[in-house]
Amino acid sequence: MRVILIAGSTETARIPGISAAGADPEVMALTPSADAELLSYGTPIRTGTVPVSPTGCPTPAVVTRAVRDLVGFDAAVLDAGLAVPTGAPTIDIGATPGEDIREATAVETPEAIATTAAEIVAALPDTEIVLAETIPGGTTTAMAVLAALGERPAVSSSLPRNPLETKRTVVEQALANSDIERGSCQESPLKAIGAVGDPVQAATLGAIEGAVKADKQVRLAGGTQQLANAALARHAGIETPIAVATTPYVREDDSAAVGALAADLNVELRVTDPGFDTQEHVAFERFVAGEAKEGVGMGGALALAEEADVPMTRVREQVLTRYDQYFERET
Amino acid sequence: MRVILIAGSTETARIPGISAAGADPEVMALTPSADAELLSYGTPIRTGTVPVSPTGCPTPAVVTRAVRDLVGFDAAVLDAGLAVPTGAPTIDIGATPGEDIREATAVETPEAIATTAAEIVAALPDTEIVLAETIPGGTTTAMAVLAALGERPAVSSSLPRNPLETKRTVVEQALANSDIERGSCQESPLKAIGAVGDPVQAATLGAIEGAVKADKQVRLAGGTQQLANAALARHAGIETPIAVATTPYVREDDSAAVGALAADLNVELRVTDPGFDTQEHVAFERFVAGEAKEGVGMGGALALAEEADVPMTRVREQVLTRYDQYFERET
Numbered sequence: 001m002r003v004i005l006i007a008g009s010t011e012t013a014r015i016p017g018i019s020a021a022g023a024d025p026e027v028m029a030l031t032p033s034a035d036a037e038l039l040s041y042g043t044p045i046r047t048g049t050v051p052v053s054p055t056g057c058p059t060p061a062v063v064t065r066a067v068r069d070l071v072g073f074d075a076a077v078l079d080a081g082l083a084v085p086t087g088a089p090t091i092d093i094g095a096t097p098g099e100d101i102r103e104a105t106a107v108e109t110p111e112a113i114a115t116t117a118a119e120i121v122a123a124l125p126d127t128e129i130v131l132a133e134t135i136p137g138g139t140t141t142a143m144a145v146l147a148a149l150g151e152r153p154a155v156s157s158s159l160p161r162n163p164l165e166t167k168r169t170v171v172e173q174a175l176a177n178s179d180i181e182r183g184s185c186q187e188s189p190l191k192a193i194g195a196v197g198d199p200v201q202a203a204t205l206g207a208i209e210g211a212v213k214a215d216k217q218v219r220l221a222g223g224t225q226q227l228a229n230a231a232l233a234r235h236a237g238i239e240t241p242i243a244v245a246t247t248p249y250v251r252e253d254d255s256a257a258v259g260a261l262a263a264d265l266n267v268e269l270r271v272t273d274p275g276f277d278t279q280e281h282v283a284f285e286r287f288v289a290g291e292a293k294e295g296v297g298m299g300g301a302l303a304l305a306e307e308a309d310v311p312m313t314r315v316r317e318q319v320l321t322r323y324d325q326y327f328e329r330e331t
Numbered sequence: 332m333r334v335i336l337i338a339g340s341t342e343t344a345r346i347p348g349i350s351a352a353g354a355d356p357e358v359m360a361l362t363p364s365a366d367a368e369l370l371s372y373g374t375p376i377r378t379g380t381v382p383v384s385p386t387g388c389p390t391p392a393v394v395t396r397a398v399r400d401l402v403g404f405d406a407a408v409l410d411a412g413l414a415v416p417t418g419a420p421t422i423d424i425g426a427t428p429g430e431d432i433r434e435a436t437a438v439e440t441p442e443a444i445a446t447t448a449a450e451i452v453a454a455l456p457d458t459e460i461v462l463a464e465t466i467p468g469g470t471t472t473a474m475a476v477l478a479a480l481g482e483r484p485a486v487s488s489s490l491p492r493n494p495l496e497t498k499r500t501v502v503e504q505a506l507a508n509s510d511i512e513r514g515s516c517q518e519s520p521l522k523a524i525g526a527v528g529d530p531v532q533a534a535t536l537g538a539i540e541g542a543v544k545a546d547k548q549v550r551l552a553g554g555t556q557q558l559a560n561a562a563l564a565r566h567a568g569i570e571t572p573i574a575v576a577t578t579p580y581v582r583e584d585d586s587a588a589v590g591a592l593a594a595d596l597n598v599e600l601r602v603t604d605p606g607f608d609t610q611e612h613v614a615f616e617r618f619v620a621g622e623a624k625e626g627v628g629m630g631g632a633l634a635l636a637e638e639a640d641v642p643m644t645r646v647r648e649q650v651l652t653r654y655d656q657y658f659e660r661e662t
Contacts, residue, residue: 040407041455041456042456043454043455043456045451045454045455045456046450046454076420085425087422087451087454088422089407089420089421089422090420090422091418091419091420091421092416092417094416119377120376120377120418123374123376123377123418124374124376125372125373125374125376
């Protein structure tokens with residue numbers, strides 16, 4: 001079993017009000033590179049940053065890393081267009097950062113990215129693959145590809161109040177500027193990604209295809225971004241069972257209609273509750289308030305902890321150990 | 332503890348008769364990328380190649396990987412100028428392949444490479460670092476920097492008969508074409524690397540400096556290339572103890588005067604014998620005949636096995652398991 005973090009960036013994240021994956025747009029560009037370092041080493045060795053939202057919610061990478069500390073799963077990072085150098089070891093698949101989806105082209109070479117990711121994942125020695133993601137602005141590009149595919153454009157947000165109006169406006173502009181009608185890409189998911197998506201979607205679609213082709217069990221770890229990736233896979237003709245492992249914060253987001261989208265796609269949604277609401281701590285309270293919600297495979301990592309019979313009290317303890325390390329809080 | 336494989340390439344390796352790290356020059360360009368995959372996954376997932384010498388000696392990566400299978404040490408790969416895409420996750424330090432050292436400049440940016448490698452290694456969470464290398468033609472560039480530093484230009488070879496005359500001629504041309512006298516770089520190791528070295532040396536020198544600065548224990552795993560790196564470190568003013576972990580094949584290479592060079596540099600040489608001569612098998616016989624000798628941290632991995640109390644019979648068994656997997660031999 002190996003967790004593959006597919007990490008990238010896009011100019012879309014710079015649109016004001018879109019994402020909470022970083023305290024400000026400049027820091028946000030660091031987030032995927034820092035998340036990769038946290039997963040790999042537990043320390044942001046090159047970026048020097050543990051990403052937090054504007055209101056202080058730590059990156060979900062802290063949770064994923066805490067579970068890795070306890071369970072010891074193998075991990076690798078795919079560079080799906082990082083904008084800032086990372087000290088994490090990354091697999092180069094020839095991806096560059098995505099454009100603002102309001103441009104005519106969002107991703108230059110979606111097919112090449114998907115093909116390379118597919119070849120690499122298919123060749124891995126592991127029989128089980130968990131795909132995770134980190135890309136600020138990812139729920140907006142998710143909404144855009146869902147629209148292009150003709151699926152329910154239901155997406156969650158890293159902000160406690162989903163800026164749905166902002167996203168809808170951006171998505172409308174993105175579709176119009178790419179000459180794409182809603183549903184017009186239902187038979188061409190790569191076209192949807194190229195026009196209004198992001199490079200992490202291209203790599204994830206390829207990774208799913210590679211895993212399925214090589215008879216590996218594949219699970220998507222994340223929220224509505226992974227549901228959008230599942231939709232891309234369905235529209236690419238993949239009919240095998242797809243499971244998405246996520247957090248309660250995604251499921252409970254009424255703005256996102258996650259259950260309905262999962263049902264549309266015939267995707268099994270698995271929710272693992274870390275019980276952050278049972279213990280008062282600043283490290284937990286922003287998650288409980290509905291911030292971040294998902295990312296960097298948090299829900300998938302929690303599922304791995306559960307499967308390894310690690311109690312959630314132990315997971316929370318380790319999250320606090322990491323949190324204190326990062327933020328030098330008095331315990 | 333983490334093993335860091337510093338992997339790169341140079342045009343120098345294309346000079347006929349220099350190296351046995353690959354069946355022919357075209358395959359040789361794949362060798363460091365394939366070694367990185369073997370260390371990372373145990374399978375050459377993207378290169379599709381397990382490197383062998385022209386006479387069938389498998390890459391020492393097979394031995395290092397076998398030890399990793401048994402001991403489970405952490406590993407990371409630094410991209411110090413790979414020429415061919417690898418499926419292994421690599422840390423990008425901005426290095427590109429080295430030139431033929433007979434050109435005026437061998438490495439464009441040795442200082443930048445060293446500085447980045449130093450920063451990354453210093454920031455790693457590990458308290459112990461083992462540095463390994465893979466770069467075809469590396470003993471020739473090692474000989475050249477030793478000459479530029481004014482040290483005993485004693486180097487081993489991946490070939491059973493060390494092509495010392497070829498190397499000496501190349502080194503003479505390299506020095507002349509870079510306007511370097513023997514010993515003229517004794518106070519400027521980076522200048523030696525830039526003129527007649529390779530990017531793996533620049534990264535390794537930086538990695539040593541970073542480890543020492545951050546009070547990490549550092550060990551060099553390899554043969555005469557690592558002694559050359561130790562020499563670079565000494566000439567960079569590093570006075571802390573340096574240990575080189577190697578194989579008996581390096582120590583027994585009379586052409587290399589390894590012991591004398593280690594003594595010159597006040598470097599502790601640690602030799603771990605895998606006992607390949609005690610067991611007849613095609614996987615072992617080329618090593619016993621003095622081919623390959625070292626590389627991809629083989630000697631360091633064997634030392635780690637010894638320290639973990641893994642008996643060498645078990646190491647040999649696992650080498651054969653991997654060998655059979657790669658070469659589909661009947662056991």
